[in-house]
Amino acid sequence: MTAPRKxxxxxxxxxxxxxxxxxxxxxxxxxxxxxxxxSDVIVVPCTTRLSxxxxxxxxxxxxxxxxxxxxxxxxxITTLHKDDVRAQPLGGPLSALRVLEVERAILRxxxxxxxxx
Numbered sequence: 582m583t584a585p586r587k588x589x590x591x592x593x594x595x596x597x598x599x600x601x602x603x604x605x606x607x608x609x610x611x612x613x614x615x616x617x618x619x620s621d622v623i624v625v626p627c628t629t630r631l632s633x634x635x636x637x638x639x640x641x642x643x644x645x646x647x648x649x650x651x652x653x654x655x656x657x658i659t660t661l662h663k664d665d666v667r668a669q670p671l672g673g674p675l676s677a678l679r680v681l682e683v684e685r686a687i688l689r690x691x692x693x694x695x696x697x698x
Contacts, residue, residue: 591616591663594680595670596645599661601626606671607661608645608653610683621660625653625683635697636690638682645679646672655686 591597591609593616599607609616611623629651631639636656642649675683688695 591622591666591668592670592674594674596627596640596647596672596675597624597670598667599624599626600665601659601661606645606647606651607666608675608683609666610658610680610687621662622666623658623660624666625655625687626657626659627651627653636686638679638686640675640679643672645675646670653683653686655683656690658687658690 590613593609593611593613596606596608598604601607606627607624608627609622609624611619616622627640627647629649631650631652634656636654638653638655640647640651640653685695
């Protein structure tokens with residue numbers, strides 16, 4: 582069993598740096614209750630390759646603390662052990678509207694017929 586985190590808890594709607602294929606931003610999408618109790622978190626990885634897709638959500642430079650325009654790749658939703666996620670977010674939380682866009686893109690990625698807006 583892994584020891585509890587000594588620093589701040591990971592929170593839904595915030596962007597953190599995490600170890601994936603390399604160190605990259607990820608958006609935590611799992612609920613805070615789950616984040617507090619589980620040893621892992623559910624995240625959506627972020628990239629600066631701005632390819633448009635119905636399962637991608639664009640972030641402006643500075644949004645959530647990202648240093649340049651980026652895309653959340655909602656078709657690549659995954660879990661990461663908390664030890665692979667840095668404890669401090671890059672910036673403030675994403676807006677409720679942006680999180681809703683992410684939720685809709687995740688649903689599209691798993692085949693739920695969600696219209697583009």
